[in-house]
Amino acid sequence: MPLFIGPYEIIETHENTSNYTLKLPPEPEQWGIFPKFHVSRLAPHEPNDPSVFPGCITQVFYDFGENPEKELQVHKLMSHIWDLNGILWFRVKWTMGDLTLGHATNVDELSALDDYLMLHGVSNVEELPRLPNEASNMKPHKGTK
Numbered sequence: 001m002p003l004f005i006g007p008y009e010i011i012e013t014h015e016n017t018s019n020y021t022l023k024l025p026p027e028p029e030q031w032g033i034f035p036k037f038h039v040s041r042l043a044p045h046e047p048n049d050p051s052v053f054p055g056c057i058t059q060v061f062y063d064f065g066e067n068p069e070k071e072l073q074v075h076k077l078m079s080h081i082w083d084l085n086g087i088l089w090f091r092v093k094w095t096m097g098d099l100t101l102g103h104a105t106n107v108d109e110l111s112a113l114d115d116y117l118m119l120h121g122v123s124n125v126e127e128l129p130r131l132p133n134e135a136s137n138m139k140p141h142k143g144t145k
Contacts (some may be wrong), residue, residue: 074110076093104125
């Protein structure tokens, strides 16, 4: 995020606290940016001087992008593993393409879990196969007992 964005209109002054309330567009408020700022966080707007900075656009607004409160969508549960403590974990593929490992309690209300259970022919997570992990299938290397 840039150090300063704007300019924004001052709609209220709070002299006793040296704060100013600005008229912000909806995007910053959707990001949880409250429109009241202390004077130390503000700077006066200085318009662009085309003789000093030719070709610069004078009114460029910062793109706040996606709302961070927007829930990421699970695309698919790729696989599962039971750890040594009997805890179930899923390899989760997100719509943005990321792969993460997620605890079963984090996916228990997702339709992707229903699809995964149906694919495995079971009705609940406790019925998912408890395959041995790769470490237990590894043969000892030569020279080890």
